[in-house]
């Protein structure tokens with residue numbers, strides 16, 4: 419989705435909210451919590467998020483499409499082959515040695531093979547991916563529900579975010595691995611999956627093999643590819659640049675709602 423249409427949608431949501439606040443939502447509980455009405459006028463990322471969460475039901479799902487609407491190809495963006503010898507060796511071996519590490523604020527930290535992940539409750543969804551660079555593609559994804567994995571490891575009460583650590587070193591000198599983070603509300607959303615299939619085939623390396631995040635109500639850069647480790651945290655300010663993601667550390671918004 420282009421910057422312009424995103425802004426238009428943002429304006430649309432703001433207007434929709436303002437209209438709703440004058441009428442249907444007049445008696446809403448949330449409105450009686452008041453002064454945030456003022457914050458909406460601050461039209462920052464937080465305002466967008468509040469408007470989106472208010473206008474759309476909290477658990478709203480992103481639009482899903484039919485097989486007929488699939489893009490002929492799902493392009494690759496950003497890393498298409500991680501410059502990481504350990505990753506490349508694992509890819510050579512068909513990812514037999516792959517283990518997803520799950521740790522941080524969980525009762526039962528552990529590692530999961532691809533077989534373990536495929537054994538978790540799954541979801542298949544045909545959705546549109548929107549990159550901030552202005553291209554979109556519709557793809558069919560199958561993966562383990564992140565909620566099922568988080569239930570298996572038992573998130574501790576202090577937990578607020580899930581951080582995804584990836585195999586691809588970024589930057590000229592490869593010193594900054596790609597990473598991302600989402601809050602628990604998005605982590606437990608039914609369309610949030612750790613995908614291992616794209617268009618009915620094993621996820622290709624160019625799209626993040628063996629496991630990548632799909633999170634359908636945010637922009638493409640949130641959808642970490644080559645996920646190696648999940649870290650459940652209360653706060654991400656101590657990680658890398660402290661802004662919650664590789665691109666966030668370089669100025670992108672942390673909440674990239676669409």
Ligand SMILES: Nc1nc2c(c(=O)[nH]1)N[C@H]1C(S)=C(S)[C@@H](COP(=O)(O)O)O[C@H]1N2
Pocket residue numbers: 492493494495496497548549550584585586596597624625626638639640641642643644
């Ligand atoms: N690890 C990792 N994840 C990543 C990226 C990346 O370079 N490395 N690029 C992001 C961006 S900007 C987009 S648009 C999507 C692209 O996913 P695709 O390659 O399957 O099209 O992955 C996102 N996740």
Ligand SMILES: [Mo]
Pocket residue numbers: 495548549550551638639
């Ligand atoms: Mo992107």
